[in-house]
Amino acid sequence: MPKFLIESLLRRPVTEKAPVPDEAALAELGRRLDALAHRRLGRSLAIREVDAGSCNGCELEIHALNNAYYDLERFGLRFVASPRHADVLMITGPVTANMREALERTHAATPDPKWVVAVGDCAFDGGLFAGSYAVVGGVDAVIPVDLHIKGCPPSPRALLEGLVALVEKSA
Amino acid sequence: MSLRAALFDAALEVFDQKPWPRIRVDEETWIRAIFGLHAGDVILTALWGEPGHVHMGLIEEETGEVLVLSLACPDGRFPSVGVTHAPALRLERTLREMVGLVPDGCPDDRPWLDHSRWGLRHPLGAAEPAPAEGAPYAFLSAEGPPMHQIPVGPVHAGIIEPGHFRFTANGETVIRLEERLGWVHKGIEGLMIGADLDRAAALAARVSGDSTVAWSLAFARAVEAAVGIAVPKRAHWLRALMAEMERVANHLGDVGAVCNDAAFSQMLNRCGQLRERVLRAADVAFGHRLMMDRVVPGGTGVDLVDPRPIAETATAVREGFRPLIHLYDNTVSLLDRTVTTGRLDPALARRWGAGGHVGRACGRRFDSRRLPGYPPYDVLRFDVPVRETGDVDARVWVRILEIGESLKLIEQILAGLPAGPHRVEVDAAGAAGREGVAMTEAFRGDSFIWLRLDAEGRIARAHFRDASVFQWPLLEAAIAHNIVADFPLLNKSFNCSYSGHDL
Ligand code: SF4
Numbered sequence: 274m275p276k277f278l279i280e281s282l283l284r285r286p287v288t289e290k291a292p293v294p295d296e297a298a299l300a301e302l303g304r305r306l307d308a309l310a311h312r313r314l315g316r317s318l319a320i321r322e323v324d325a326g327s328c329n330g331c332e333l334e335i336h337a338l339n340n341a342y343y344d345l346e347r348f349g350l351r352f353v354a355s356p357r358h359a360d361v362l363m364i365t366g367p368v369t370a371n372m373r374e375a376l377e378r379t380h381a382a383t384p385d386p387k388w389v390v391a392v393g394d395c396a397f398d399g400g401l402f403a404g405s406y407a408v409v410g411g412v413d414a415v416i417p418v419d420l421h422i423k424g425c426p427p428s429p430r431a432l433l434e435g436l437v438a439l440v441e442k443s444a
Numbered sequence: 445m446s447l448r449a450a451l452f453d454a455a456l457e458v459f460d461q462k463p464w465p466r467i468r469v470d471e472e473t474w475i476r477a478i479f480g481l482h483a484g485d486v487i488l489t490a491l492w493g494e495p496g497h498v499h500m501g502l503i504e505e506e507t508g509e510v511l512v513l514s515l516a517c518p519d520g521r522f523p524s525v526g527v528t529h530a531p532a533l534r535l536e537r538t539l540r541e542m543v544g545l546v547p548d549g550c551p552d553d554r555p556w557l558d559h560s561r562w563g564l565r566h567p568l569g570a571a572e573p574a575p576a577e578g579a580p581y582a583f584l585s586a587e588g589p590p591m592h593q594i595p596v597g598p599v600h601a602g603i604i605e606p607g608h609f610r611f612t613a614n615g616e617t618v619i620r621l622e623e624r625l626g627w628v629h630k631g632i633e634g635l636m637i638g639a640d641l642d643r644a645a646a647l648a649a650r651v652s653g654d655s656t657v658a659w660s661l662a663f664a665r666a667v668e669a670a671v672g673i674a675v676p677k678r679a680h681w682l683r684a685l686m687a688e689m690e691r692v693a694n695h696l697g698d699v700g701a702v703c704n705d706a707a708f709s710q711m712l713n714r715c716g717q718l719r720e721r722v723l724r725a726a727d728v729a730f731g732h733r734l735m736m737d738r739v740v741p742g743g744t745g746v747d748l749v750d751p752r753p754i755a756e757t758a759t760a761v762r763e764g765f766r767p768l769i770h771l772y773d774n775t776v777s778l779l780d781r782t783v784t785t786g787r788l789d790p791a792l793a794r795r796w797g798a799g800g801h802v803g804r805a806c807g808r809r810f811d812s813r814r815l816p817g818y819p820p821y822d823v824l825r826f827d828v829p830v831r832e833t834g835d836v837d838a839r840v841w842v843r844i845l846e847i848g849e850s851l852k853l854i855e856q857i858l859a860g861l862p863a864g865p866h867r868v869e870v871d872a873a874g875a876a877g878r879e880g881v882a883m884t885e886a887f888r889g890d891s892f893i894w895l896r897l898d899a900e901g902r903i904a905r906a907h908f909r910d911a912s913v914f915q916w917p918l919l920e921a922a923i924a925h926n927i928v929a930d931f932p933l934l935n936k937s938f939n940c941s942y943s944g945h946d947l
Binding site: 277278287322323325326327328329330331332333334335336337340341354355356366367369370372373375401402404405407408425426428 | 557559561562563564567571576578598599601602603604605606626627628629630631632634635643646647650651652653654656697710713716717719720723727733734736767771941942943
């Protein structure tokens with residue numbers, strides 16, 4: 274086996290310290306997370322990511338959450354392949370007219386209790402694309418949103434702060 | 445005389461477009477160009493329109509010379525390019541639904557980006573209201589008794605952009621893949637109309653987030669060409685620095701992702717760490733991890749104060765990547781998945797003018813940094829790596845080698861970065877009617893843009909053509925007769941943009 278593979282077993286992890294949960298996110302979440310959901314879900318949340326029209330910039334940073342520096346899974350958060358397995362829908366992009374139905378159907382396919390996290394300035398209010406004939410608007414123009422994480426795109430750190438707040442509130 | 449020169453000689457009118465001319469031609473010359481495309485004398489680089497006119501961008505591969513032909517369509521029709529030259533088919537479908545011009549003889553009259561959801565038709569032409577409840581789509585068929593269909597998307601299993609793939613398979617073997625795209629169509633070209641330069645630059649930066657530097661650069665160069673201003677030397681070098689960092693970051697992500705789809709997660713993990721270092725260096729140096737909005741008309745939005753974080757990162761990436769190359773090249777179980785998988789016929793790559801790793805993995809040497817070329821690449825040393833086999837392995841190798849070349853470029857740029865200003869003012873007022881075109885090399889291939897300015901110095905019209913436009917159809921060709929389970933690998937090895945395609 275190559276030497277560096279063995280080294281990686283011995284080396285200290287590159288993973289960085291956990292961020293503190295974002296205050297604003299905690300406040301926004303406080304409105305909806307109830308005790309029942311806390312009991313049902315514990316500290317583990319499954320996330321289904323849906324690109325509803327993004328430029329792909331937000332996806333790149335969401336991807337980065339899985340790299341060794343941020344290591345999302347240590348917070349009990351993981352990405353799943355199907356909305357059927359998800360507790361959280363993480364939506365990016367302005368919702369395009371062409372994606373609207375797919376988003377609604379994905380939301381309907383996600384079992385309750387569920388949360389919707391809108392990621393990026395586009396998902397907040399359509400961003401730069403608001404007003405286009407092909408864009409419906411932000412995510413909450415189509416489905417109710419529990420948490421907005423703003424930025425263009427939000428950095429992995431900002432995403433983590435928001436998500437950690439979600440785990441705190443749902444635990 | 446070359447075809448391009450002959451076409452130019454037949455011009456009825458020459459428009460004020462820089463740096464390459466746009467000419468008005470008659471129908472006979474238009475058809476002559478179509479035959480030239482068919483014969484391979486020139487490559488189709490874009491086909492778009494506006495009310496009353498259709499435009500065809502051609503590039504002569506040997507010289508990198510670009511020419512744009514325009515044909516007036518007073519009755520709303522023009523002779524189809526796609527009927528003779530298949531790479532134009534989807535472009536003509538787009539033209540028809542966006543502008544309302546009808547390609548006479550085009551064998552495919554299905555809509556493409558228009559899913560009947562907008563509440564209007566012909567958004568870039570004479571827009572009129574239309575129903576918005578969606579419409580069924582007629583997928584192409586494949587015949588034979590044991591076939592079954594596998595519909596995938598638009599919402600995919602991973603963290604990726606939406607698109608629909610319709611596989612027709614015989615057991616495990618894919619007989620036909622048909623893509624249906626347009627899901628992330630945001631109407632960018634519509635939003636560009638009347639946008640001031642700042643807003644237009646921000647939109648261009650968001651055509652495809654992974655190629656934000658390349659697209660901002662294309663936009664900036666087209667504006668600068670139209671207005672006729674020269675940017676400072678330092679700006680050219682800083683732009684190239686950002687573009688090469690973007691290329692390294694994306695290629696690292698792709699190499700890791702391809703290997704991960706062959707269940708070799710160690711590569712994803714390691715490449716992901718290196719990628720993260722590049723993004724952090726970008727953040728420190730330019731104030732944004734993806735360097736979004738950092739290239740602007742007139743130069744760059746920020747100057748580079750301290751080059752050390754980038755230099756250190758380049759060294760770290762080179763050193764960290766070396767054992768990964770060795771690992772890729774010596775893991776037989778991994779190579780078993782990539783070698784001979786998803787072979788693309790080089791003749792198709794050439795015909796479609798495939799750029800980037802898709803073309804270069806099939807021996808097509810085209811790289812817009814070389815030809816047509818733009819500064820500072822004329823004074824920097826770099827190779828354009830090429831492979832011949834056209835399979836997943838070849839596309840991985842082109843990326844691996846390009847990472848090395850980009851690191852060399854980054855080091856040369858840091859060593860030779862000229863002093864001076866990084867930006868000049870751009871005053872587009874008074875440039876009414878002037879047009880600019882540009883081609884820049886994104887990590888996935890050439891990005892082409894055309895734009896026209898109005899009397900207030902705003903954008904009158906713009907057209908974007910991402911490299912993916914000509915790569916998506918080739919993915920359909922490359923998957924044929926491979927097994928369904930190899931599709932993710934093959935798809936990642938292309939990594940076409942959805943947003944850049946759908947606009
Ligand atoms: S918020 Fe920014 S990065 Fe995210 S999808 Fe919108 S434009 Fe792209």
